[in-house]
Each structure stands twice: as C-alpha cells, then as structure tokens.
Amino acid sequence: MEGKDINQIWSECLKIIEDNVTARNFNTWFKPIKPVKFKNKIITIQVPSQFFYEWLEEHYIDILKKTIKQVIGKEGKLEYNIVIDQYYNNKSYTTKGTSTLPSSNKGLLSNNPIKQPLRISQTQIRNPFIIPGLKKIQIDPQLNYNYSFKNFVEGDCNRLARSAGYAVSQNPGKTSFNPLMIYGNGGLGKTHLSNAIGIEAKKKFNDLIVLYVSAEKFQTQFVDAIMDNKKNDFVHFYQSIDLLIVDDVQFFAGKEKTQDVFFHIFNHLHQNNKQVVLTSDKPPIDLQGMEQRLLSRFKWGLSADLQIPDLETRMAILKRKLYKDGIDIPNDVIEHIAFSITTNVRELEGALISLLAQFSLNKKEIKMDLAKRMLDKFVKNTAKEISIDYIQKIVCDYFEIQVELMKSKTRKREIVQARQLAMYFSKILTKSSLAKIGMHCGNKDHATVLHACKTINNLIETDKQFRGYVNDLEKKLTIY
Numbered sequence: 229m230e231g232k233d234i235n236q237i238w239s240e241c242l243k244i245i246e247d248n249v250t251a252r253n254f255n256t257w258f259k260p261i262k263p264v265k266f267k268n269k270i271i272t273i274q275v276p277s278q279f280f281y282e283w284l285e286e287h288y289i290d291i292l293k294k295t296i297k298q299v300i301g302k303e304g305k306l307e308y309n310i311v312i313d314q315y316y317n318n319k320s321y322t323t324k325g326t327s328t329l330p331s332s333n334k335g336l337l338s339n340n341p342i343k344q345p346l347r348i349s350q351t352q353i354r355n356p357f358i359i360p361g362l363k364k365i366q367i368d369p370q371l372n373y374n375y376s377f378k379n380f381v382e383g384d385c386n387r388l389a390r391s392a393g394y395a396v397s398q399n400p401g402k403t404s405f406n407p408l409m410i411y412g413n414g415g416l417g418k419t420h421l422s423n424a425i426g427i428e429a430k431k432k433f434n435d436l437i438v439l440y441v442s443a444e445k446f447q448t449q450f451v452d453a454i455m456d457n458k459k460n461d462f463v464h465f466y467q468s469i470d471l472l473i474v475d476d477v478q479f480f481a482g483k484e485k486t487q488d489v490f491f492h493i494f495n496h497l498h499q500n501n502k503q504v505v506l507t508s509d510k511p512p513i514d515l516q517g518m519e520q521r522l523l524s525r526f527k528w529g530l531s532a533d534l535q536i537p538d539l540e541t542r543m544a545i546l547k548r549k550l551y552k553d554g555i556d557i558p559n560d561v562i563e564h565i566a567f568s569i570t571t572n573v574r575e576l577e578g579a580l581i582s583l584l585a586q587f588s589l590n591k592k593e594i595k596m597d598l599a600k601r602m603l604d605k606f607v608k609n610t611a612k613e614i615s616i617d618y619i620q621k622i623v624c625d626y627f628e629i630q631v632e633l634m635k636s637k638t639r640k641r642e643i644v645q646a647r648q649l650a651m652y653f654s655k656i657l658t659k660s661s662l663a664k665i666g667m668h669c670g671n672k673d674h675a676t677v678l679h680a681c682k683t684i685n686n687l688i689e690t691d692k693q694f695r696g697y698v699n700d701l702e703k704k705l706t707i708y
C-alpha cells in the first residue's frame with residue numbers, strides 16, 4: 229500500500245465511490261476533489277470550500293470512510309484540506325489559503341462487524357424507539373427538525389395540504405381530517421410537510437406521543453418482530469402512539485401481512501381518537517395492490533395533494549433556503565434557477581446546492597454567467613423535457629426583454645418576434661399542444677402559434693441575420 233502513489237490510491241477510491249453514488253453527485257462532489265497527501269495511512273484531500281467540506285461530511289461520510297478502509301486498510305484515515313477564500317471584507321483581493329481539518333467521526337462505522345451478514349441493516353430494529361428500563365416508555369419521535377412549517381413555503385401548489393396539516397397539528401385526532409393523507413409526486417414536500425405536522429403538534433402538546441416512521445421501516449420492524457415472536461409487542465407499541473405519521477404508504481402495496489397489521493393498528497388508533505397522517509406518491513384511488521378495506525380507511529379523512537410549485541413559489545423556496553443558511557446570492561441568479569428547474573422542489577434544491585458547491589465561501593461572488601453555464605448543464609442533465617417557461621426565458625434573455633412584456637399584448641416588432649420564436653421553439657422542443665403553447669405565450673390561440681411557426685420558417689429561409697438568431701438560440705436550448 230505504502231508503495232502506491234497517492235493518485236493511484238485516490239483513483240481506486242473514486243472507482244468505488246462512482247459505483248455508489250449517482251453520476252450527478254459524483255461529478256458535483258467527488259470530481260472536484262484533489263488528493264494532496266498520503267502519509268501514515270492518512271489521506272488528505274483538498275476541497276474547494278468550507279461549504280463543500282460540510283456537505284461531504286454530512287452526506288458522504290459513510291461512503292468515504294468505507295471506501296478508505298477498503299482501499300487503505302483498517303487504519304486508513306481521512307483529512308481535508310480546505311481552500312479558504314478570505315474574502316469577507318469585500319473589495320480587498322482574495323487571499324487564497326488552505327486549512328486542514330480531520331474528518332469528524334460523524335456517522336463513522338463504529339459498530340463492530342456484524343455477525344449475521346444477512347441482516348446487516350437491521351440490527352436492533354425491533355422497537356428501536358423505546359429506551360428500555362423506563363416505566364413510562366419514552367419514544368423518540370424520529371422527526372427531522374429542519375422540516376418545520378416555518379421552513380415550508382406556502383403556495384397555491386400546497387395550500388390545502390398545508391392548512392389541513394396545520395389544523396391537524398393544532399388538534400390531533402379531533403378534526404375530521406383523520407387520517408390526513410398527503411399525496412404527490414416525489415420531491416414535492418410530503419416528507420417535509422408530514423414532519424412539520426409532528427413538530428408543531430409536539431410543540432403544542434408536550435406530552436403527546438408522536439412518531440414518524442417510513443412505511444418501509446414499519447415493514448422491516450414488523451418482519452423482525454415476527455421472527456422474534458414479538459408481534460404483540462410490535463402492535464402494542466404502535467397502538468400507544470397519539471400521532472402516527474407513516475410516510476410513503478405506497479410501499480405497502482402487495483405486502484398483505486404488513487397491510488393486515490397496519491389495518492388493525494389503524495383501527496385501534498382511529499377508534500381512540502388518535503391521529504394518523506399518511507403520505508403516498510399516488511392518490512388513494514390509484515394505489516394498486518392495496519387491500520380494499522385499507523383503501524377505504526385511507527379515504528375516511530381528507531386527501532390533499534401537493535403540486536409542482538409555480539415560479540413565484542419556486543423563487544420563494546430558494547430564498548427561504550438561502551436565508552436559512554445565511555447565504556446571499558444575486559436575485560437574477562435565483563430567478564434563473566427558478567426558471568430553469570420546473571420538475572420538483574428536490575431538483576430545485578439540488579440545482580442550488582450544486583451551484584453553491586462550485587463557489588467558495590463568499591456567495592456574493594456567484595456571477596450570472598457562471599451560474600448560467602452551470603445551471604444549463606444541470607437542467608440538460610436532469611430535465612426530461614425543456615419547459616415552455618424555460619424557452620421563454622432563454623429567448624427573452626437573448627433579446628434582453630422582460631418575459632412579462634413578451635406575454636403582454638404588445639405588437640412592437642421585436643417583442644412579436646421574440647414571442648413567435650418562443651412559440652416556434654416550444655413547438656419543436658416540447659411535446660406541448662399548440663393550444664397549450666399559445667396559452668403560455670400571452671393567451672393566444674392555436675392558429676396564432678401555427679402562424680408563428682410558419683413565419684419563423686419563412687424568415688429562416690430568407691433572412692440571414694434572423695437565421696443567426698435562430699441558430700444561437702437553438703444552441704443555447706439544445707447543446708448539452
């Protein structure tokens with residue numbers, strides 16, 4: 229091992245890591261790392277910023293440690309070398325320096341090797357929430373305190389779910405929203421909102437026994453309980469909860485035994501006016517593989533959905549997040565992110581975080597052109613389809629006009645032209661119907677869109693300068 233050079237060692241590490249994280253995360257978080265030193269089984273890696281270091285420690289420490297132990301051996305250790313940007317007092321020159329920090333022991337694999345390899349991840353899962361030896365059982369609610377109502381931005385997309393959730397938290401078990409079922413696609417805030425309900429209820433009613441559990445964990449615990457002949461304990465444990473939050477119940481699909489036990493627990497809680505909050509990636513009616521009697525229970529209370537947030541809400545979410553982290557970046561960059569990412573909130577946050585990762589401490593330094601380049605790459609890597617919003621934004625940026633103006637009734641020549649170009653690109657680059665495109669481009673009908681496409685095609689053939697615009701825009705919109 230000592231014979232190998234550091235680059236060799238690090239590239240072995242990278243190979244392992246690459247197999248264990250998504251390509252995008254690999255590019256964002258591991259590619260930029262430079263190995264700088266290897267001595268006494270300590271490998272020192274250089275990372276571009278404090279933020280970057282914190283992110284690695286928070287999210288990738290397990291995989292890093294495992295990898296290093298695998299490549300370097302049991303005594304292998306990790307140290308960071310952080311490039312410090314001493315930029316705080318603006319105007320002065322950047323003085324780059326580095327500081328070295330050992331990796332924390334957060335999330336260190338300190339458990340001894342597990343003897344039953346088949347059940348690796350399931351050690352002590354049976355009633356893991358109970359601290360034994362106490363008379364009145366103490367249960368850790370398993371809530372994520374970042375997922376509060378305060379951090380959950382309200383918009384048209386989530387108003388009903390949010391206010392029903394809030395009502396439930398103020399009056400658990402006593403509203404008609406029992407169960408409260410929150411559903412929506414991935415990354416739209418189900419886990420966040422359901423945690424918020426738990427947090428708020430716990431704040432208001434100190435003694436309330438609240439428990440958040442993913443449906444998957446519930447199932448694993450149940451299987452464990454059966455193996456240990458402790459099914460009754462399991463059922464009793466869940467029946468003692470006052471506010472039970474089960475996340476991602478679609479996971480129960482096809483798992484009859486688990487559904488069965490959940491059905492009994494649910495009935496018990498409901499009869500005793502205990503609150504149940506459920507989340508699912510589909511509305512109850514579309515849940516396949518779920519027993520009818522359970523489905524009908526799900527429908528007893530209220531089902532509320534989460535939708536994709538509109539532009540303003542997306543911006544507010546980004547701002548909220550930056551504010552929380554004490555980071556300041558220019559408004560036009562925020563706007564650009566919100567325009568570009570239209571899939572879901574997780575992607576939106578992912579884009580912001582990737583962007584922050586590229587910059588060192590002073591976030592004011594984030595410049596629009598860099599941000600654009602990075603985001604364009606991000607969007608093209610992730611978005612399945614370019615959105616009409618995005619096309620409009622690119623076209624308007626190109627001609628330096630406001631999107632609002634483009635959507636207005638103005639007949640000024642350059643505005644009309646931008647509008648027609650946006651329609652034209654929407655037609656060729658998205659699967660949207662002519663009617664939908666028209667609606668998005670200032671409430672025009674499908675005939676107007678058709679006419680716009682013809683006009684653009686004509687101009688491409690006859691006007692050289694115009695052809696140049698179209699080529700430029702096409703590159704911006706499609707080059708990956």
Ligand code: ADP
Pocket residue numbers: 375379380381382386412413414415416417418419420421545548573574577
């Ligand atoms: P889901 O469980 O539906 O897949 P999550 O609750 O995990 O989605 O949300 C994904 C990310 O988006 C989380 O980081 C969450 O905090 C954030 N998020 C979702 N909706 C909002 C919102 N309305 N305001 C602030 N952050 C949100």
Ligand code: MG
Pocket residue numbers: 418419420475476
């Ligand atoms: Mg979730």
